[in-house]
Amino acid sequence: MRAPRSLALRLALAAGLWVAAGLGAAGWFITGVVVRQVEAAFDARLSGLLDAAVAAVTTDTHGHIVVGRAPAGADFDRALSGAYWQVTGPDGAVTTSRSLWDQTLPAAQSGHEGIAWRDIIGPRGEPLRLAERDLLLPDAAGEAHVAVALSRAETLAEIARLRTVLLAVFVLLGIGLVGGVVTTVVVGLAPLRRVRRALAEIRQGRRDTLDLDAPGEVAPLVAEVNALIATNRATVERARTHVGNLAHALKTPLAVLRNALEPSHPDLPSARAEAEALQGLVQHHLARARTAARATSVAAAAVSPLAVAQDIAPALRRLFADRGLLIEVTGASTARVRVDAQDLTEMLGNLMENACKWARGQVSLSVADVPGSVVITVADDGPGLPEQVREAALARGVRFDEGTAGAGLGLAIVADLATLYGGALDLARSDLGGLRATLSLPGVALPPVG
Incomplete structure (x- = not known):
């Protein structure tokens, strides 16, 4: 080495x-x-x-x-x-x-x-x-x-004496200049040595942040390191939260599954249903963990929500072909969001699939580009959700065993992903009579043409 x-x-x-x-x-x-x-x-x-x-x-x-x-x-x-x-x-x-x-x-x-x-x-x-x-x-x-x-x-x-004197003068001058340069370098790099010692103290747990009085050239580095420390701590806290939520959410399904498999009165349908619920819970938390890692790392490229929805719609039309659903996708083609394309596909796919499951005959998705954000609205003409259970449906990513039956995991996943990217998901009654899911995500301004 x-x-x-x-x-x-x-x-x-x-x-x-x-x-x-x-x-x-x-x-x-x-x-x-x-x-x-x-x-x-x-x-x-x-x-x-x-x-x-x-x-x-x-x-x-x-x-x-x-x-x-x-x-x-x-x-x-x-x-x-x-x-x-x-x-x-x-x-x-x-x-x-x-x-x-x-x-x-x-x-x-x-x-x-x-x-x-x-x-x-x-x-x-x-x-x-x-x-x-x-x-x-x-x-x-x-x-x-x-x-x-x-x-x-x-x-x-x-001439020989002059050469000797000049050589001695220039040697002494050179030693003095080199000594001055070395001193300047040592003194100039002192803030970096302080940063290194402070980082060692952070690693040893004796310090929380780089609270240093750094010069202007080093201050941006200190600020970025502090931001990185804060991001890492937030990531660790999110991981702890995910683990706690998953452990809490698994307790009830595991208890039901254990009871359903008792030799005295086995209930295989219930056991199968709880096993599927457990699989959904694990997949949901894995998706949240992956998205949290992506959202706190390199910024994603600008993605068109309208283009993603137009790619999803044909698959849903084939999936629900026996019901003859009318799936409409409209809106601003210039709207862009800085979201990972896979996460945006998962969010829009969950919203559109949920609407198709409950719709009687019509599902619509519209994309609106408003100042500072992009608003994506998915509406259906199904029975909708009662107002008193809408908040619980969005909170199921935190306490799964407290959700309303039939709401599924899709809405909770979308809400969690939207929050990680600085957006939000809101549920209301649609003009079609069913549920209206409004997804707001930070927009990206396109560069002017020409």
């Missing part, structure tokens, strides 16, 4: 990588700029010394190249000081600074205009930066070549 990944660790690692990449790029850029500035300053000084050396070069009365005065600005007099100049005449004669002692700089490069730059190795093996140019003087037999070289050892050491 894979170990759980820490969100805080993942965020800290991602932030650390971004900080390292950003600071690395910034350090590389800044270090490059500083190094180029230092080298540019060194080359500018070397160019100034070359100009001073050029200014010191003259010709004698015979047109030979001579150095009138030693260039100033560097230690050209101390042997092997790291600052050197050299002048090469047109005839190949070489004049050098005292600092070169018995050494010379590399031969001049030809074929260039202006100042030429080279990195060479000096008399002591030190790195030198050399600047050279050609010089044409009046009265001279040809071009002279002037070269000045300076040791780069101090400059390179300074």
